[in-house]
Amino acid sequence: MRSNVLLVLPAWNEAGNIGDVVAELRDVRPADDIVVVDDGSLDGTTAAAAAAGCVVVPLPFHLGYGAAVQAGVKYGRRHGYEVVVTFDADGQHDPGDIAPLAACIREGADLALGSRFLARGSYRGGAVRQAGRHVFSGLTWLLTGMRISDPTSGLKALGVRAQTLFALAGFPDRFPDADALVLARRARLIVVERPARMRPSHNRHSMHGGYRAVAYTFNMCLSLLVAAAGRETDLRG
Amino acid sequence: MPIRQKVFFLSVAVVLLLVIVELIRRRRLRVEYSWLWIASGVTIILLILRYDVLVWLTATTGAVIPTSTLFFLSILYLALLSLNYSVRLSDLTRQVKELAQEVALLRAERDAPRDRP
Numbered sequence: 001m002r003s004n005v006l007l008v009l010p011a012w013n014e015a016g017n018i019g020d021v022v023a024e025l026r027d028v029r030p031a032d033d034i035v036v037v038d039d040g041s042l043d044g045t046t047a048a049a050a051a052a053g054c055v056v057v058p059l060p061f062h063l064g065y066g067a068a069v070q071a072g073v074k075y076g077r078r079h080g081y082e083v084v085v086t087f088d089a090d091g092q093h094d095p096g097d098i099a100p101l102a103a104c105i106r107e108g109a110d111l112a113l114g115s116r117f118l119a120r121g122s123y124r125g126g127a128v129r130q131a132g133r134h135v136f137s138g139l140t141w142l143l144t145g146m147r148i149s150d151p152t153s154g155l156k157a158l159g160v161r162a163q164t165l166f167a168l169a170g171f172p173d174r175f176p177d178a179d180a181l182v183l184a185r186r187a188r189l190i191v192v193e194r195p196a197r198m199r200p201s202h203n204r205h206s207m208h209g210g211y212r213a214v215a216y217t218f219n220m221c222l223s224l225l226v227a228a229a230g231r232e233t234d235l236r237g
Numbered sequence: 238m239p240i241r242q243k244v245f246f247l248s249v250a251v252v253l254l255l256v257i258v259e260l261i262r263r264r265r266l267r268v269e270y271s272w273l274w275i276a277s278g279v280t281i282i283l284l285i286l287r288y289d290v291l292v293w294l295t296a297t298t299g300a301v302i303p304t305s306t307l308f309f310l311s312i313l314y315l316a317l318l319s320l321n322y323s324v325r326l327s328d329l330t331r332q333v334k335e336l337a338q339e340v341a342l343l344r345a346e347r348d349a350p351r352d353r354p
Binding site for chain 2: 035037038050055056057058059060061063067070071074075078169170173
């Protein structure tokens with residue numbers, strides 16, 4: 001039976017992981033549909049995902065995490081899924097955490113975030129990344145009044161209204177983070193957070209290292225201001 | 238302005254205008270972008286023919302020598318031009334992203350297993 005939940009896995013050069021991640025998801029969530037967004041991989045991620053029996057959205061070139069997620073959300077929206085869950089393809093998320101997030105959407109929330117900081121015994125990342133999260137979590141609180149502990153979380157459940165917002169052409173498409181939450185708040189979405197366990201990922205292309213961390217922080221602060229002070233049309237497209 | 242300078246700079250401006258017109262003729266430059274370039278070439282010619290306009294501008298803005306007025310205007314012009322390019326690049330980036338996503342979604346439809354609803 002179709003559960004009306006779509007699992008979106010943005011994947012960039014994850015050919016080696018995707019099979020296992022999908023197998024585990026199928027095991028825990030047999031009723032959900034899975035779509036893998038291949039973000040311009042060069043290692044045959046599309047073939048690996050297709051071999052695992054997933055629908056693949058093969059981006060013709062690398063667009064970046066946010067745009068890959070957005071492509072998956074567009075897919076979910078066009079096929080009328082009630083809940084779209086974004087799930088990292090590198091195996092750092094636990095499929096068991098999907099159910100509570102999907103339940104939040106069914107109970108009326110528009111956007112449910114999985115937070116590693118609410119989960120006991122979860123991997124939390126290095127000191128720098130943690131510090132960054134505290135900064136953005138604080139800024140989100142200042143700008144929206146929402147207490148969100150883990151704004152960068154890649155594990156999110158989106159109801160129909162959140163899908164519509166995330167699918168807008170002008171939606172932050174680099175690494176949607178606190179700026180996405182500010183927009184969600186301005187669009188009057190109901191945002192909730194639930195604990196989610198994270199495992200250390202074996203991600204080769206972590207985006208928060210070295211000078212990139214500085215550039216990221218700067219860009220995110222700008223993006224936050226844009227999200228907070230943007231025009232009303234940003235929310236309609 | 239000495240006649241020698243006038244002739245030299247006029248020929249530079251005319252060559253520039255000819256290059257622009259030729260680019261438009263070969264459709265390498267879109268007509269809607271080219272008015273800006275034609276306007277630039279014409280402005281250069283006007284400033285050469287009417288040097289007193291530059292002198293007047295220098296006096297009005299409180300600059301000391303016409304050369305600095307000219308450099309200031311040129312740099313300002315180039316800065317605005319690159320700002321304009323950034324805006325266009327941002328638009329193009331967004332359009333390319335939307336297109337790429339659309340292509341990928343259509344490919345997904347095409348290759349989807351037929352037994353799906």
